[in-house]
Amino acid sequence: MKKxxxxxxxxxxxxxxxxxxxxxxxxxxxxxxxxxxNITQPEKIISLHKSYIDAGCNIIKxxxxxxxxxxxxxxxxxxxAGIECAKKAAQGREEVYVAYDMxxxxxxxxxxxxxxxxxxxxxxxxxxxAAADCGADLVLIxxxxxxxxxxxxxxxxxxxxxxxxxxTNVYDAGGKLMTGADPAAMIAMLEGLRVxxxxxxxxxxxxxxLNIIGEFEKYSSTPVIxxxxxxxxxxxxxxxxxxxxxxxxxxxxxxxxGKGALILGGCCGTTPxxxxxxxxxxxxxxxxxxxKKNITMVSSYTHSVVxxxxxxxxxxxxxxxxxxxxxxxxxxxxxxxxxxEAIRQSESGAHILDVNVGLPEINETEMMxxxxxxxxxxxxxxxxxxxxxxxxLEAAVRLxxxxxxINSVNGTEExxxxxxxxxxxxxxxxxxxxxxxxxxPDRAEDxxxxxxxxxxxxxxxxxxxxxxxxxxxxxxVSSNPESARVTLEAVRLIRKLGVKTSLGISNIxxxxxxxxxxxxxxYANALQSxxxxxxxxxxxxxxxxxxxxxxxxxxxDTGCVEYINYASQQQSPEKNxxxxxxxxxxxxxxxxxxxxxxxxxAAKLLESTEPLDxxxxxxxxxxxxxxxxxxxxxxxxxxxxxxxxxASASFDEVKKKIPxxxxxKSKAIVLATVKxxxxxxxxxxxxxxxxxxxxxxxxxxxxVPPETIVECAVEHNCKLVGLxxxxxxxxxxxxxxxxxxxxxxxxxxTLVGGAVLNQEYxxxxxxxxxxxxxxxxxxxAEQFYS
Amino acid sequence: MKNNDVRIIxxxxxxxxxNKNELAQRLKTNRGFENDTLExxxxxxxxxxxxxxxxxxxxxxxxxxxxxxxxxxxVKSKNLYKNLSGCKEVFVLAWTTxxxxxxxxxxxxxxxxxxxxxxxxxxxxxxxxxxxxxCDRLKSENNCVPRFSPGFGDVSIQVQRPLLERLNAAxxxxxxxxxxxxxxxxxxxxxxxxxx
Numbered sequence: 001m002k003k004x005x006x007x008x009x010x011x012x013x014x015x016x017x018x019x020x021x022x023x024x025x026x027x028x029x030x031x032x033x034x035x036x037x038n039i040t041q042p043e044k045i046i047s048l049h050k051s052y053i054d055a056g057c058n059i060i061k062x063x064x065x066x067x068x069x070x071x072x073x074x075x076x077x078x079x080x081a082g083i084e085c086a087k088k089a090a091q092g093r094e095e096v097y098v099a100y101d102m103x104x105x106x107x108x109x110x111x112x113x114x115x116x117x118x119x120x121x122x123x124x125x126x127x128x129x130a131a132a133d134c135g136a137d138l139v140l141i142x143x144x145x146x147x148x149x150x151x152x153x154x155x156x157x158x159x160x161x162x163x164x165x166x167x168t169n170v171y172d173a174g175g176k177l178m179t180g181a182d183p184a185a186m187i188a189m190l191e192g193l194r195v196x197x198x199x200x201x202x203x204x205x206x207x208x209x210l211n212i213i214g215e216f217e218k219y220s221s222t223p224v225i226x227x228x229x230x231x232x233x234x235x236x237x238x239x240x241x242x243x244x245x246x247x248x249x250x251x252x253x254x255x256x257x258g259k260g261a262l263i264l265g266g267c268c269g270t271t272p273x274x275x276x277x278x279x280x281x282x283x284x285x286x287x288x289x290x291x292k293k294n295i296t297m298v299s300s301y302t303h304s305v306v307x308x309x310x311x312x313x314x315x316x317x318x319x320x321x322x323x324x325x326x327x328x329x330x331x332x333x334x335x336x337x338x339x340x341e342a343i344r345q346s347e348s349g350a351h352i353l354d355v356n357v358g359l360p361e362i363n364e365t366e367m368m369x370x371x372x373x374x375x376x377x378x379x380x381x382x383x384x385x386x387x388x389x390x391x392x393l394e395a396a397v398r399l400x401x402x403x404x405x406i407n408s409v410n411g412t413e414e415x416x417x418x419x420x421x422x423x424x425x426x427x428x429x430x431x432x433x434x435x436x437x438x439x440x441p442d443r444a445e446d447x448x449x450x451x452x453x454x455x456x457x458x459x460x461x462x463x464x465x466x467x468x469x470x471x472x473x474x475x476x477v478s479s480n481p482e483s484a485r486v487t488l489e490a491v492r493l494i495r496k497l498g499v500k501t502s503l504g505i506s507n508i509x510x511x512x513x514x515x516x517x518x519x520x521x522x523y524a525n526a527l528q529s530x531x532x533x534x535x536x537x538x539x540x541x542x543x544x545x546x547x548x549x550x551x552x553x554x555x556x557d558t559g560c561v562e563y564i565n566y567a568s569q570q571q572s573p574e575k576n577x578x579x580x581x582x583x584x585x586x587x588x589x590x591x592x593x594x595x596x597x598x599x600x601x602a603a604k605l606l607e608s609t610e611p612l613d614x615x616x617x618x619x620x621x622x623x624x625x626x627x628x629x630x631x632x633x634x635x636x637x638x639x640x641x642x643x644x645x646x647a648s649a650s651f652d653e654v655k656k657k658i659p660x661x662x663x664x665k666s667k668a669i670v671l672a673t674v675k676x677x678x679x680x681x682x683x684x685x686x687x688x689x690x691x692x693x694x695x696x697x698x699x700x701x702x703x704v705p706p707e708t709i710v711e712c713a714v715e716h717n718c719k720l721v722g723l724x725x726x727x728x729x730x731x732x733x734x735x736x737x738x739x740x741x742x743x744x745x746x747x748x749x750t751l752v753g754g755a756v757l758n759q760e761y762x763x764x765x766x767x768x769x770x771x772x773x774x775x776x777x778x779x780x781a782e783q784f785y786s
Numbered sequence: 787m788k789n790n791d792v793r794i795i796x797x798x799x800x801x802x803x804x805n806k807n808e809l810a811q812r813l814k815t816n817r818g819f820e821n822d823t824l825e826x827x828x829x830x831x832x833x834x835x836x837x838x839x840x841x842x843x844x845x846x847x848x849x850x851x852x853x854x855x856x857x858x859x860x861v862k863s864k865n866l867y868k869n870l871s872g873c874k875e876v877f878v879l880a881w882t883t884x885x886x887x888x889x890x891x892x893x894x895x896x897x898x899x900x901x902x903x904x905x906x907x908x909x910x911x912x913x914x915x916x917x918x919x920x921c922d923r924l925k926s927e928n929n930c931v932p933r934f935s936p937g938f939g940d941v942s943i944q945v946q947r948p949l950l951e952r953l954n955a956a957x958x959x960x961x962x963x964x965x966x967x968x969x970x971x972x973x974x975x976x977x978x979x980x981x982x
Contacts, residue, residue, distance in 0.1 A: 106951070106962060202957070638815065676966070
């Protein structure tokens with residue numbers, strides 16, 4: 001028998017239809033797992049498969065959808081029995097293949113859920129091992145509604161078998177997965193992972209899928225599978241029926257086939273009759289294998305970014321080179337700083353964010369994984385994984401939710417031998433630097449030659465030219481006078497090779513005054529030379545000016561809509577400095593919770609007032625005023641928080657005027673939500689307030705083990721620890737933490753709070769202070785340090 | 787197993803009016819509390835909120851004292867037994883506001899605790915209001931007792947698992963459970979509502 005991967009290149013092939021529908025017709029009660037029948041009633045499962053084979057389908061899905069080690073102790077036995085049933089049914093039949101059918105785990109992956117990516121891969125891997133061992137012909141990963149889980153399943157299949165991999169996802173009527181991915185994002189990721197066929201199943205009828213199929217037609221170079229439901233379920237006289245019959249269903253399937261769906265079948269509500277009619281009506285339609293799409297695409301878990309002639313901005317702010325604040329954040333593990341940079345860059349218009357955490361004194365792989373996961377939790381902007389460490393690169397590309405841009409490979413043997421296999425396995429757009437063992441060539445032609453070498457070597461790994469984005473390396477013009485000219489020439493030459501280009505734009509102006517002027521002018525020149533991607537600072541107004549103006553001038557901004565929108569958001573110089581309002585002061589801004597105003601007036605005051613006076617005579621009295629109003633129930637918690645944020649922002653202004661080594665670390669507190677508890681809202685409120693009062697806060701986050709809290713207090717010699725718990729079940733964990741703290745250093749005082757606590761509880765677990773609310777906690781901390 | 791008797795109800799953000807009492811309770815303010823930032827948070831939330839409910843109508847057998855047998859699952863509980871007494875059937879329901887709310891909250895947790903707090907309160911009030919929206923609709927056609935959620939009284943939070951599996955909640959609503967039986971998306975609710 002031909003391989004299924006060969007057959008789908010020659011003709012339209014057909015999946016079977018619904019399993020549950022038919023089995024319920026055979027007496028399976030609603031709510032019972034049909035997989036159990038693989039062992040208890042195998043003859044019925046075999047008969048189900050046979051009915052579909054008789055209808056003419058080529059691929060039968062095993063009755064194994066819901067099986068995994070989390071849900072069934074005997075998952076392995078049930079998978080083997082399921083495949084055995086399918087094989088028995090297919091025995092002696094021409095061109096009938098057994099697809100091991102694997103559904104989702106039913107759990108959500110980190111960071112929003114609690115299933116780690118590695119654990120997900122491991123769960124799927126156990127399934128795949130069983131399936132491959134007993135002779136399935138292919139793996140069908142189906143009904144996946146999350147891109148990250150889909151990736152875990154595909155990797156498990158790739159790493160534990162040589163079976164062809166087909167993947168279908170569940171889209172809603174708006175064309176999105178439950179966790180947000182659109183078809184282009186899924187196609188980018190799945191083609192990067194080199195699956196053999198991809199598409200959609202379940203949830204929708206073929207009528208609605210017609211609205212989505214166009215996206216597959218546009219982006220997919222891989223055969224497309226369409227396995228719809230028989231419309232939507234409706235209740236008639238207490239019975240559930242789907243609203244599209246076999247005749248209408250097969251008519252819609254004809255239309256779907258006309259739009260490029262090559263592999264057709266059914267899902268919930270469909271029966272052998274649906275498949276039979278679909279085959280009859282579509283088998284003689286022209287067979288159109290999908291054309292190769294020359295599209296350079298990266299993706300996140302929601303959307304893709306197409307790298308084409310319209311310029312692409314890659315935010316450079318999460319890269320420690322020349323950024324002391326980021327270096328400090330990386331050393332201290334302050335993810336919050338990094339996440340803020342990520343969010344701000346995305347909001348400023350970056351299409352992709354570079355993430356580089358390489359510092360000699362930290363564990364780069366560990367930090368990179370933390371950052372990728374945390375950044376993806378707060379922004380859906382695709383990431384560029386940037387590291388010279390191959391191990392870091394692979395670990396991050398593996399974990400990344402989507403298809404990343406990979407920065408970078410270069411023309412050295414070592415780099416190509418290590419980076420290209422990563423792209424081959426996981427997929428990714430690839431930045432290729434024109435440097436090799438001989439260094440960076442002086443001549444543009446020689447840089448293009450290195451690009452050619454990398455392109456050719458990548459092809460040996462099956463990496464298409466469309467995935468490669470060449471960076472001909474802009475060197476500093478102040479020390480390399482020819483640099484700009486040579487780099488621009490290299491961009492032009494490299495574009496002729498049929499690949500895209502990228503440049504780290506900011507390098508060009510290093511060492512020069514008013515760098516923005518040189519950088520943005522070089523950027524304009526580079527765009528004119530055919531540059532596609534710029535690694536740049538999206539907070540630079542000069543760069544963004546150039547970007548929007550270039551788009552408006554070069555037909556990438558119809559009607560100049562984006563430009564006008566951008567220009568109107570740019571504040572006039574007068575607005576920027578902010579006209580003063582007579583009644584407004586730093587004090588009133590803090591009391592009213594006006595962050596921008598607080599920053600402005602703090603900066604103004606600092607021109608004539610000592611930093612400590614700004615704190616003691618302006619910020620603290622204002623905070624006390626709102627704090628007292630809160631205690632007297634004249635102001636509410638939202639107002640208190642807004643004031644605290646305004647105070648913190650003005651405090652940051654003051655800190656700029658205080659030399660780093662003189663900053664006051666004497667008022668410090670360790671804060672954590674205790675182990676087992678994931679609620680951190682109360683703890684965060686306390687943090688904001690403490691910071692606004694000038695405390696240094698070591699925030700350990702939520703679900704923190706006692707040992708970590710103790711370690712932190714000891715490391716920073718901090719004698720005050722604040723603990724929060726929301727659930728009654730986690731109070732013992734709080735008690736355990738206090739006990740360990742007392743044992744380690746009896747001088748440490750503990751302050752506790754949270755919804756389930758009261759004075760009595762606090763006393764019982766040996767806490768030194770119970771904070772009924774955030775203000776209460778601040779008052780105690782102030783007293784502690786007074 | 788994809789059970790095909792599960793009904794789905796969706797609602798546009800505008801269709802569900804956020805209950806002012808619920809909101810005030812969560813914001814810890816008085817009922818009429820207004821504020822520009824709160825208004826901005828509400829607008830931003832409503833742009834991404836995705837109200838979705840799944841439910842089934844299950845038979846109810848109360849023949850054993852303090853055991854509520856729903857066929858696909860059985861709940862041992864004095865409180866629920868009392869709540870459902872006199873009922874012949876029960877609606878089993880799950881509601882959510884969608885995963886985009888979790889992502890928004892994660893982002894605000896980084897950028898602004900004030901906005902995070904307000905958005906958290908708004909989305910909690912929103913899911914409760916959506917629960918009422920659905921229940922009102924079901925009550926208009928059925929004689930129902932007040933709804934009862936797992937985790938209240940003596941009903942263990944562990945009943946979430948069979949309940950959500952029966953509703954195919956992962957596929958239909960994107961609701962999953964973590965190992966501590968907490969739901970994601972965080973603003974999700976489950977309940978039983980007896981039918982007399």
